[in-house]
Amino acid sequence: MSAYSRDDAGSFDVAIVGGGLIGGSLALALADSGLRLALIEASPRLEPDSHANHDWDSRIYAISPGSAAFLEQCEVWSKLDQARLQPVGDMQIWGDDPEARLDFNAYQAGLPELAFIAESREIDRAIGLRLDAQENLRVLRPAICAAIRWHADGAEIQMQDGTSLKAKLVVGADGGDSWVRAQADITVDSRDYAQRGVVANFATGKPHGGIARQWFREDGVLALLPLPGQRVSLVWSTGNDNAKYLLELSNDEFGEAVEQASRSALGKMEILSPPRAFPLRLQLVKQLVKPRVALIGDAAHNLHPLAGQGVNLGFQDARKLAAVLRNRGAQTDCGDYFLLRGYERARKEAILAMQLTTDGLQKLFSKEGKILSRLRNAGLTTTNRLNPLKKRLMQHALG
Ligand SMILES: Cc1cc2nc3c(=O)[nH]c(=O)nc-3n(C[C@H](O)[C@H](O)[C@H](O)COP(=O)(O)OP(=O)(O)OC[C@H]3O[C@@H](n4cnc5c(N)ncnc54)[C@H](O)[C@@H]3O)c2cc1C
Numbered sequence: 001m002s003a004y005s006r007d008d009a010g011s012f013d014v015a016i017v018g019g020g021l022i023g024g025s026l027a028l029a030l031a032d033s034g035l036r037l038a039l040i041e042a043s044p045r046l047e048p049d050s051h052a053n054h055d056w057d058s059r060i061y062a063i064s065p066g067s068a069a070f071l072e073q074c075e076v077w078s079k080l081d082q083a084r085l086q087p088v089g090d091m092q093i094w095g096d097d098p099e100a101r102l103d104f105n106a107y108q109a110g111l112p113e114l115a116f117i118a119e120s121r122e123i124d125r126a127i128g129l130r131l132d133a134q135e136n137l138r139v140l141r142p143a144i145c146a147a148i149r150w151h152a153d154g155a156e157i158q159m160q161d162g163t164s165l166k167a168k169l170v171v172g173a174d175g176g177d178s179w180v181r182a183q184a185d186i187t188v189d190s191r192d193y194a195q196r197g198v199v200a201n202f203a204t205g206k207p208h209g210g211i212a213r214q215w216f217r218e219d220g221v222l223a224l225l226p227l228p229g230q231r232v233s234l235v236w237s238t239g240n241d242n243a244k245y246l247l248e249l250s251n252d253e254f255g256e257a258v259e260q261a262s263r264s265a266l267g268k269m270e271i272l273s274p275p276r277a278f279p280l281r282l283q284l285v286k287q288l289v290k291p292r293v294a295l296i297g298d299a300a301h302n303l304h305p306l307a308g309q310g311v312n313l314g315f316q317d318a319r320k321l322a323a324v325l326r327n328r329g330a331q332t333d334c335g336d337y338f339l340l341r342g343y344e345r346a347r348k349e350a351i352l353a354m355q356l357t358t359d360g361l362q363k364l365f366s367k368e369g370k371i372l373s374r375l376r377n378a379g380l381t382t383t384n385r386l387n388p389l390k391k392r393l394m395q396h397a398l399g
Helices: 021-030 065-073 120-132 179-183 240-248 251-261 310-326 337-366 370-385 387-398
Strands: 011-017 037-040 060-063 086-088 090-094 101-105 115-119 137-140 145-151 154-159 164-172 188-204 211-217 220-227 231-239 269-271 276-285 293-295
Touching (some): 011 021, 011 154, 021 037, 060 065, 060 120, 060 220, 115 220, 145 179, 164 179, 211 337, 220 251, 220 337, 231 240
Parallel strands (some): 011 037, 164 293
Antiparallel strands (some): 090 101, 188 269, 220 231
């Protein structure tokens, strides 16, 4: 590992803009590559003991085994508080007809679990601990970028505090409204779903049994993801008006609404954290790379959360980009366009496939009409009987 030298301050091989889960994991995956790295994050750092004083974070993710393995490679997974992780053994998906159901289980997939439910804050904390331990990485936080100048041999980033830094490659890991993407003039086709993802945690009347449950309903898609103990996390993707209505309910009324919508599968639902809502949109980015720039995570794709795959796609981007940069052979310039095209070629198809699948499902289940309703419910039941198709769907989700 070549140690970061003070003489090099301000001049880097890779500057990662955005230190969320995806940007942070890329920094860790490159930490022992010998590349000089900078990570720029606008928000202040989380306190290392942030999980100790809090209840359960209502922002949770279903982390695929592939993403967990990548986080282990980054030495993050073992730093998570294991008591706050919930393995998922089964996934049960219902249509708007109570008889229509699709099941996936870990035993069929030959795996110990299908996914792990983990809190965003807890993964962020563990990534932060690992970032602190890296010598070859300069973390600028809180720091806000003001402008970029692109040159033939690198880019120069001006910071709001008047300082500047140079990098051969700028990675945009700065989320759905990516500033880097805009600075690089990369176009994005955006479609607002006119829906919000309403999230909250609940104590349940009955044990969840490690099962992730999801209902495709006329008013949206409701998921109850298991947390350790007798708790679950709700993600209810629903129209803006219904989301507004749900957020205005009292705690008891909200619990009753969720219990009813989930057909009382887990008995009485008692809210543990105030509900929050996130706007949902589809974003197709024209290019993942340009000379001197690469996009990863939500900067590179936004999709409906009904398959719980956004952050998993992002971890796969980080893993692939790190592999391309590490295995660049004789190519010394890590901002070289042809090198970066290798990353784009490897990721574009998987990203588009997941976006089209989630968008198609969202459309199919949001349309009203008896014939469509029968078709989609029959589709779920038929898929449930077709083992090869189920296997393919599962392989996709296990990442
Ligand atoms: C309701 C809902 C539920 C979801 N559930 C799941 C799920 O179960 N499983 C799953 O896989 N995915 C899920 N997702 C998707 C997931 O939340 C995102 O894919 C993931 O958070 C993207 O991470 P990111 O690091 O790319 O972006 P972000 O989390 O947006 O991080 C971007 C970072 O960049 C920083 N930043 C922004 N601009 C700048 C700048 N100019 N300079 C410096 N820093 C900057 C920000 O401060 C932030 O820290 C869900 C999404 C929603 C809306």
